[in-house]
Amino acid sequence: MNVGLLLVAHPGAASHYAGLLERLLGRIPLPLAHFELDFDADVDASLPSASGALRRVDRGDGVLILTDLYGASPSNLAARLTQLGTPARRVSGLNLPMLLRICNYPELPLDELAHTAVAGGKTGVILDHA
Numbered sequence: 001m002n003v004g005l006l007l008v009a010h011p012g013a014a015s016h017y018a019g020l021l022e023r024l025l026g027r028i029p030l031p032l033a034h035f036e037l038d039f040d041a042d043v044d045a046s047l048p049s050a051s052g053a054l055r056r057v058d059r060g061d062g063v064l065i066l067t068d069l070y071g072a073s074p075s076n077l078a079a080r081l082t083q084l085g086t087p088a089r090r091v092s093g094l095n096l097p098m099l100l101r102i103c104n105y106p107e108l109p110l111d112e113l114a115h116t117a118v119a120g121g122k123t124g125v126i127l128d129h130a
Contacts, residue, residue, distance in 0.1 A: 001107050004057025007034040008050065008078045009068035009094060021099050029106035031057040037074045047080055054081050054088065062087035062110035064102070064117065066094045089114035097124020 005028075007014035014034035021028055035053040037046055054063055063086055067075040070092035082088040091098070091114055101120025108116060 001061050001109055002031070002059040003061045003108070003110050003113050004031040004059055004063040005102065006054055006057055006063050006065045007094065008065055008074045008081070009036060010072070010074055011036045011038055013068050013094070017094060017096065017099060020096060021103065024100070025103055029103055031059055033057045037077055041073065043073055043077045043080065046077055050077055050081055051084055054084070054086055058086050062089070064088070064110060064113050065090045066098065066117065067092045068094045091117045093121050095121050095124055097121060
C-alpha cells in the first residue's frame with residue numbers, strides 16, 4: 001500500500017503541519033503534499049491547482065485528504081477533490097496527533113487509514129484534570 005497524503009487548509013496551516021511532521025519524523029513514510037487556500041480564493045478557480053497537488057501524491061492506492069475545518073472553503077475544496085475520479089477520502093479536524101498516527105500505519109489501505117486518522121485525532125485531544 002502506498003496511499004498519498006494531501007493537506008488542504010487555510011494559509012499557513014498545511015505548510016506548518018507538513019514542516020512539523022518532517023521535523024519530528026525526519027522521513028515521512030507516505031507521499032505528502034499540501035495546498036493552502038487563501039481566505040478570499042474562489043474554490044472553483046483553485047480546483048485545477050489543488051487537483052495537481054492530489055495527482056502528485058497519488059501512487060495508485062488513493063489519497064487521504066486532511067483538512068483543517070469542516071465546512072470552510074478548504075474543506076469544500078477537499079470535498080470537490082474526492083469527486084475527480086482518484087480514490088480519495090476527506091477527514092477534517094487536522095491536528096498533529098492525527099498526522100503522527102497516520103505515519104505510524106502507512107501500510108493501511110485508504111479507508112482504514114482514514115479511520116485511523118480520525119481515531120488519532122480524537123485520542124490526541126486530552127482534558128487535563130490536574
